[in-house]
Amino acid sequence: MIHLLARLLPGRPRAIDENSSWRRIVYASVGGLYEVGFASDESALLAVSESGRGLFSLATGELIARDDAPVGPNSEWFDTDQRIALGIGSLTGTWIPMVGLEGGQLNRSHGEWRVELRGAGRDESALLFHARTGDKWLVERHFSTVRSYGFSPSGRFLVLATGSTLTVLSNTDRTAPSLMRNTPT
DSSP states (O other): OHHHHHHHSSSOOEETTSSOSEEEEEEEEOTTEEEEEEOTTSSEEEEEETTEEEEEETTTOOEEEEEOOOOOTTOTTEETTTTEEEBOGGGBTOEEEOEETTBOOOBSEETTEEEEEESOGGGOEEEEEETTTOOEEEEEESOOOEEEEEEOTTSSEEEEEESSEEEEEEEOOTTOHHHHTTOOO
16 A cells, blocks of 8 residues: 555655644444534534434534434435535524535635645545645545545635535634635634
């Protein structure tokens, strides 16, 4: 696997924890994951799976609310045409824009950062790049089918949602110019 990455990218990508302002805050098994969406203030991430909804705190990474009502064509809490889901927990009563199986896409770049998928099948990897320095980090590899990946609207969070896992990274460098732009106050 490392040999394949070396062929794809000159210079081996570093692990996300090595000298990076990015930290993994969520790594969760979510079987049958369909869709993900950010709260408007980016305090939480809503995940929709075949077995219901889960709400993750983006401050702590914890699962803070869970609803096991299955998603289906008659779900009152999921609108496939508008790609929105009704929040739970602290987001009860709020419709959240979603991306995943039903469509939509998160931003693949923000400021000086970009995320890409490289390789194919079991050799697929998600990589994070910094444009100015040329540095690259390995976010994840050997994952199941990707549902969505990309940055939150402010660029503070990076999500990789697959059919079976949810990974969220947070950029801890709040002074970085690329993160200060478009950050909600």
